[in-house]
Amino acid sequence: MNxxxxxxxxxxxxxxxxxxxxxxSSVVDGEIELMLH
Known part of the structure; x- marks a missing residue:
């Protein structure tokens, strides 16, 4: 994601x-997941 x-x-x-x-990503409707480093 940019x-x-x-x-x-x-x-x-x-x-x-x-x-x-x-x-x-969004694996489930209504939820988002962000991966930070």
Missing amino acids: LGMYVMDDSLEMSVLVDRAIGG
Whole structure:
């Protein structure tokens, strides 16, 4: 991930913006996982 990722539902949205490349995924709907070093 080079810029950011977000998760949202019908009423809320959460965004995560980064300033360097990191790993990220969404294995389950409604959840995000970020891997920082």
